[in-house]
Amino acid sequence: MNLSEFFHSSFVNRHSSINGMDKPASLYQSSVGQKVLVALTGLFLCTFLVVHLSGNLLLFKQDGGRAFDGYSEFMSTNLGIRFMEFVLAAGFLGHILLGIRVWMYNRRCRPESYVMSRPSQNSSLAARVMFVTGSVVFVFLVVHLKTFFVPSRFAGNIKPSMYRLVSTAFADPVYAGFYLVSLALMGYHLRHGFQSAFQTLGLRPHRRTLIDYVAMIFWLFIPAGFAAMPVYFLWAAHWARAR
Numbered sequence: 001m002n003l004s005e006f007f008h009s010s011f012v013n014r015h016s017s018i019n020g021m022d023k024p025a026s027l028y029q030s031s032v033g034q035k036v037l038v039a040l041t042g043l044f045l046c047t048f049l050v051v052h053l054s055g056n057l058l059l060f061k062q063d064g065g066r067a068f069d070g071y072s073e074f075m076s077t078n079l080g081i082r083f084m085e086f087v088l089a090a091g092f093l094g095h096i097l098l099g100i101r102v103w104m105y106n107r108r109c110r111p112e113s114y115v116m117s118r119p120s121q122n123s124s125l126a127a128r129v130m131f132v133t134g135s136v137v138f139v140f141l142v143v144h145l146k147t148f149f150v151p152s153r154f155a156g157n158i159k160p161s162m163y164r165l166v167s168t169a170f171a172d173p174v175y176a177g178f179y180l181v182s183l184a185l186m187g188y189h190l191r192h193g194f195q196s197a198f199q200t201l202g203l204r205p206h207r208r209t210l211i212d213y214v215a216m217i218f219w220l221f222i223p224a225g226f227a228a229m230p231v232y233f234l235w236a237a238h239w240a241r242a243r
């Protein structure tokens, strides 16, 4: 199946027929199954954000970047971490491709008339712009990997100081501004995504549950923690120039 067939083929709902006999559709084939997979990959990516933020907090250690560079060296040489990078890439790819497919399916199923479907009454703004916010996060990720991940992993023997790379990149107001806008939209994406994932998995039976407070850690505090990094280095560069 090519990419176009992947996005345009219909879902099989609950059952498919072989030789006239009904058989249950696989998790991958049914619309509900695909939503479950989007939810599970999304939650997996949330766990990555916790780990990534924890390591990056070393940037705030006032030691000229020694601890962060040591951590970065470990990340780029440890075999277990290198293996996990493939799992992570598969998680991102699966989440993006299946997310687009579910989004296209929902669009096809929506009543034609905008007035009839009343989007503003039936769903929140965060839910309706998931495709847009997700696309921004994707662009952010491509720029981010090109700036940090590629030099970290493919620089050969002259690997640069990651601390210096991060602090120099964030001293640029345009680059730092791009991060802040992207992180705000990532938070908005996670705001609906996290709650929706638990709803899909049947773990959020009511509108206001404990999950919504846990969600706040992911859509508010984690993006804010990441945002503190460009803000900090932009501020540090400003004071270094002013002195």
Ligand code: HEM
Residues within 6 Å of the ligand: 052, 056, 072, 073, 075, 076, 085, 088, 137, 141, 144, 145, 148, 149, 152, 162, 166, 179, 186, 226, 227, 229, 230
């Ligand atoms: C704004 C603060 C951030 C900083 C300072 C930062 C820094 C870095 C650095 C230095 C690397 C290179 C690899 C390494 O040394 O381990 C990296 C890799 C990566 N970053 Fe970020 N990052 C930030 C935010 C994010 C966010 C919000 C995401 C997710 C949307 C993200 C996703 C990734 C991924 C997928 C990798 C490659 C896998 C890995 O090495 O763990 N980063 N980041």
